[in-house]
Amino acid sequence: MLLITCPWCGVREEHEFACGGEAHIVRPLDSHTLDDAEWADYVFMRRNPKGVQYERWVHNDGCRRWFNMARHTVSHEILAIYKVGEPKPEFEG
Amino acid sequence: MLDAHLRLSSLAHLGLAARSIEEAGDAGIALGEVPRRVALTLRGDGEDAAFLDAVGRALGTAPPLTANTVASLEDVVILWLGPDEWLVNAPAAREDALQALRSALGDLHHAVADVTESRTVLRLSGASARDLLAQGCSLDFHPSVFQPGMCAGSHLALTHVTIHQIAEDPVYEIHVHRSFADYLWRWLEAASEPYGLAVVTG
Numbered sequence: 001m002l003l004i005t006c007p008w009c010g011v012r013e014e015h016e017f018a019c020g021g022e023a024h025i026v027r028p029l030d031s032h033t034l035d036d037a038e039w040a041d042y043v044f045m046r047r048n049p050k051g052v053q054y055e056r057w058v059h060n061d062g063c064r065r066w067f068n069m070a071r072h073t074v075s076h077e078i079l080a081i082y083k084v085g086e087p088k089p090e091f092e093g
Numbered sequence: 094m095l096d097a098h099l100r101l102s103s104l105a106h107l108g109l110a111a112r113s114i115e116e117a118g119d120a121g122i123a124l125g126e127v128p129r130r131v132a133l134t135l136r137g138d139g140e141d142a143a144f145l146d147a148v149g150r151a152l153g154t155a156p157p158l159t160a161n162t163v164a165s166l167e168d169v170v171i172l173w174l175g176p177d178e179w180l181v182n183a184p185a186a187r188e189d190a191l192q193a194l195r196s197a198l199g200d201l202h203h204a205v206a207d208v209t210e211s212r213t214v215l216r217l218s219g220a221s222a223r224d225l226l227a228q229g230c231s232l233d234f235h236p237s238v239f240q241p242g243m244c245a246g247s248h249l250a251l252t253h254v255t256i257h258q259i260a261e262d263p264v265y266e267i268h269v270h271r272s273f274a275d276y277l278w279r280w281l282e283a284a285s286e287p288y289g290l291a292v293v294t295g
C-alpha cells in the first residue's frame with residue numbers, strides 16, 4: 001500500500017486513487033496525416049521502464065482531480081507529485 | 094426535479110423511524126438518517142472573484158477555498174469537493190437555492206446540477222464514533238487532525254463517501270450515494286455491535 005500525497009487533499013492511502021498510465025503522452029495534432037504504425041505508437045506503445053516512470057493518477061474517492069507522479073517502478077518510491085501543466089521533474093534512472 | 098410522491102429515501106425500506114429512540118442512552122454509537130435535503134453540485138473557478146461573489150449573493154456564503162473544509166450560513170452548507178467543485182446542502186424547503194444560484198451566476202463560467210435524489214446523509218455520533226469509522230476508513234479522525242467544519246471524500250467500508258464533522262462531540266454527517274446507502278447502513282449497524290447501537294433519526 002502506497003501513501004500518496006494528493007496535491008489538494010494531502011496524504012491518503014493508495015486505495016483512494018487510480019493510476020491512469022504513462023504521463024506526458026501528447027496527442028498528435030496532425031492526426032489526419034498519421035499512418036497505422038504512428039497511430040499504434042500513440043495509442044498502445046508505452047515505455048514500461050525499470051526505473052523512474054512518469055504516470056498520471058486520479059484521486060477517485062477524494063477530490064477527483066488528475067495529477068502526475070514520478071515513481072520508481074522497482075522500489076515504488078514516489079519521487080515527485082506535480083499538477084497537470086507543471087513542468088516534468090527530471091530524475092536519473 | 095422529482096414529484097413529491099416519488100421522493101423516497103433510499104433507506105425507507107429499513108423502517109428506521111419505527112426503530113428510532115429519543116436519546117442514545119449509554120449506547121456507544123448513535124446513528125440515523127438526516128431528513129431529506131436539497132443537494133446541488135456546483136462547479137466554477139475558485140480564483141474568479143465574480144464567481145465567488147455571485148455564489149455568496151445567492152447562498153449567503155461564498156464557497157470554501159481551503160481543501161476539505163466547509164462554509165455555512167445557518168442551515169445552508171457548502172462542502173469543498175475539489176478545487177473547482179462543491180456540494181451545496183440546504184433544507185428541503187430551500188428549493189429556491191438552485192434558481193438563486195443560476196440567476197446569480199448568469200453568464201459566468203459555471204455548472205450547477207440538482208443532485209438531491211442522488212444521495213442520502215447519515216448522522217453518526219456517540220463516544221465510539223471514531224472507533225467505528227476507523228474500522229472502515231483510513232482517514233485520521235483524531236481531534237487534532239479532523240475537526241468540526243472539515244470534510245473529506247474517502248472510502249468507508251469500500252464505499253465512496255463524503256464525511257463532514259459537524260460538532261466536537263463528535264458528530265459526523267456521512268454523504269453516501271443512494272445505491273450504496275443500504276449496504277453502508279447494514280455495515281455500520283454490524284460494525285457498531287461492540288459498542289451498542291441506538292437508532293436516532295429525524
Ligand SMILES: [Zn+2]
Nearest residue numbers: 006009059063
Ligand atoms: Zn485529492
